[in-house]
Amino acid sequence: MTELTVNIKEKNFSYPIFIEKKPVSDLKEVVLNSVKNYVVVMSEKVYKIYGKxxxxxNVFILKDGENQKNFKNYNRxxxxxxxxxxxxxxxxxxxxxGVVGDIAGFAAATYMRGINYIQIPTTLLAxxxxxxxGKVAVNNSFGKNLIGAFYQPNAVFIFPEFLKTLSLRDFKTGLGEVVKYAFIEKSCDVDFNLLNFLNEHYTKILNYDSAILLELIRICISLKISVIEKDEKENGLRRILNFGHTYGHAIEKLxxxxxxxxxxxxxxxxxxAFNLALNNxxxxxxxxxxxxxxIKKFDFKQIPQFDLKKVIPVMKTDKKATSDKIRFILPVNYAAVNEFLFDDLLTIS
Ligand SMILES: NC(=O)c1ccc[n+]([C@@H]2O[C@H](COP(=O)([O-])OP(=O)(O)OC[C@H]3O[C@@H](n4cnc5c(N)ncnc54)[C@H](O)[C@@H]3O)[C@@H](O)[C@H]2O)c1
Ligand SMILES: [Zn+2]
Structure with a gap:
């Protein structure tokens, strides 16, 4: 078992993240050790595979899909x-x-003004x-994650064994975030050389190799911890985690x-972002x-280039945009990024 700790100094609050080699059949015993009464929120697919x-x-089963992260289910x-x-x-x-984690977390943040909240992520992205x-949220008709809170869990238990049943497409969506970490690592003030790790082990990763996945998760979480400990509420440094997301969110929305x-x-x-950085x-x-x-090694799904006339207005309405400018995290050096503001996509302002 590997244990990492998140220290949110401003709140004088810390919590452990356990990465367990144990089988999922041990999970209940491990988790309930520290819990009194509880409610579990579980995705339907996960319940079908692992429920027994x-x-x-006390299991609340949440139907699958991003559109289930809504107010109705939050109320339920x-x-x-x-x-x-x-x-x-x-x-x-x-x-x-992430769907279950976000909606259950928002429920935990608001139920009686906040109760204990434990995360057991079962996708690579989660x-x-x-x-x-600690970002928790639900969607509404105006967009994704527009209603939410910063509410840190009390503990996170990761059992990589869950990933074995994840579809390749769902697995690769998590790999998208992993690749993101590789390109921002030096700006997080850590040095795992994740880019090297990915280039070296991509075949094993794509084969869901347990030992490699364990190490991959450890590296990525350590990276995220180093960022959120310095900037929990995304006032500055945490924005580098949005690398790839300004354009990405716009495509999702479109x-x-x-x-x-x-x-x-x-x-x-x-x-x-790489092409924009090269052009500048x-x-x-x-x-x-x-x-x-x-990108080629992981054989990600190719998305055709979208018409910038359609993408730019959407990027300007992103909740992370500022006034009329588009906020972009761009690569500036090997595994390092910086933040830039653009009026349009030709010139940095
Ligand atoms: N809070 C944050 O900081 C943060 C960060 C990134 C993304 N998100 C949110 O996360 C969500 C996306 O998360 P996701 O990619 O995990 O999607 P998801 O939660 O929709 O899960 C994808 C699919 O995999 C299934 N699944 C889960 N575990 C499985 C397993 N072990 N075996 C087989 N199937 C399994 C789910 O039931 C679902 O059908 C979005 O809503 C996004 O906004 C939140
Ligand atoms: Zn993301």
Whole structure:
């Protein structure tokens, strides 16, 4: 078992992240060690595969899909907590991908002004990204994640064994975030050389090799921790985690969150950011080739170039945009990025 700690100094709050080699059949015992009464929120697919082995009581089953991260389900989860008489010292446990983690976390943040919240991520994206950092949210008709909070979990338990049943497409959406970390690593003030690690082990990663995945998750989470500990609420440094997301989010929105996965859009956003950086002389062609080579190795779904006339207005309405300018995280050096503001996509302002 590997244990990492997140220290949010401003709140004088810390929490552990356990990466467990144990089988998922041990999960209940490991998790309930520190929990009194609880409600589990679990995605339907995860429940079908693991419901019996996990053997939790009080399970709220959330249907699959991004559109399930809505107010109706948020309310249903709260009702379920009231029916199960959850008190302040009790816990909501999220078992699933980022959708379950985000909505269960928002319920935990608001139920009786906040109760304990435990994350058990079962997708690669949730393991390396959404389960750590405390962003919790639901969607509404105006967009994604527009209603939410910063609410850190009390503990995160990662059992990489879950990933074995993940579809290749869902697995690769997590790899999109992994690749993102590789290109921002030096700006996080850490040095794992994730780019090297990915180039060396991509075949094993694509074969869901347990030992390599364990190490990959450890590296990515360590990277994320180093960022959120310095900037929990995304006032500065944390924005580098949005590398690839300005363009990526716009593509997701333009295709109604249906055609491409989040990770596929992030990869398209990384490619876009590299080309923008090259056009503005921030990087040289060799670095662009390094990026292209890595993307090719993971064989990500190719997204055709979108018409910039359609993409730019969407990027300007991104909740991370500022006044009328587009905020872009761009590569500036090997595994390092910086933030730039653009009026349009030709000139840095
Ligand atoms: N809070 C954050 O910081 C943060 C960061 C990134 C993304 N997100 C959010 O995360 C969401 C995307 O997360 P995701 O990619 O995990 O998608 P997801 O939660 O929709 O999961 C993808 C699919 O995989 C299934 N699944 C989960 N675990 C499985 C397993 N072990 N075996 C088989 N199938 C399994 C799910 O049921 C679902 O059908 C988005 O809503 C996004 O906004 C949040
Ligand atoms: Zn993302």
């Amino acid at each position: 082995i996990l053997n939790f009581d 989860i709260l009702d379920f907590c009231f029916k199960n008489k959850l008190k302040r010292e009790d816990s909501i446990i999220a078992v699933g991908g 393991c390396v990204d959404s389960s750590v950092g 295709t109604n969150y249906k055609k491409y996965t989040h990770g596929e859009c992030v990869v398209a956003g990384i490619v876009f 002389n921030l990087i040289d062609k060799n670095y662009l080739f390094i990026m292209q080579d890595l």
